[in-house]
Amino acid sequence: MTSINFDLRKAGPSDAFDLEAPIRACGLFSEEEAQGFIAMLPDLLNDPEQHWLRLDGPGGIVGAAYLSRDGMSADVWNLWFIGVAPEYRGKGGGRSMLTAAEAKVRDTGGRLLLIETSSDIAMAHARGLDESAGYEPQGCIRDYYRSGEDKIIFAKPL
């Protein structure tokens, strides 16, 4: 594993433009989905209940993540998005974001963190982050995203 000096910090409204790059590059979204997500960035970044992280490599932003409380629950959180540009994967940046997300949840008294992902990419997620970091698949909602593409729900008690 090549080591890279990543810079990880909280993101806010002024990061909206920069965040478009990792959303497009992470490979999780179709162009239409990426556009929909990007259109929501100003609202999401201005909402104090939505917590954003940005990950920078030597040349600028390479990843991002955001999390907030899940539904109306007080102490269950959902990591709605975590993505790293392909050329920066496997170098510890995603794990740094995940660790920071878990710390945020613990700091607010949260005790459970969920990560929901498509069955098409669940194995990649699991290999890269979820299973080795202690996440377990606890649900599989069949055909959630489209026919043949399920939603897998990973959970980790914190």
Next chain:
Amino acid sequence: MTSINFDLRKAGPSDAFDLEAPIRACGLFSEEEAQGFIAMLPDLLNDPEQHWLRLDGPGGIVGAAYLSRDGMSADVWNLWFIGVAPEYRGKGGGRSMLTAAEAKVRDTGGRLLLIETSSDIAMAHARGLDESAGYEPQGCIRDYYRSGEDKIIFAKPL
């Protein structure tokens, strides 16, 4: 099964006060949870994306339900709440609301309806509505509500 003439109709902002009764009576919430839910009623009832139903018996309101799109999905819906006062259960009112909810989802091009419930009450839900109506448990998020109380996710393709 005693037959009752229920009246089922769409609910809106003017129903906020009436809806408090079935939210308190349905047995799904603690007093604190019921208060939190009731506090959100004005916002929920004014949001055109949240679809509410009220169920009336001979003497007034006895049940309610509401549903909306699940997350950012276009064609997956979530029946966030469905409740009937105990003395009016087993008389077809809950089933009527569920059928109306499914029709609403189909009418908007939805193809999957989720019902999430606590493991403490999952069997009651399942007996009363979910399993006989074609819902299947597809997830069990351990300790979601609190230690020992899981979230069960039922799903039905429409």
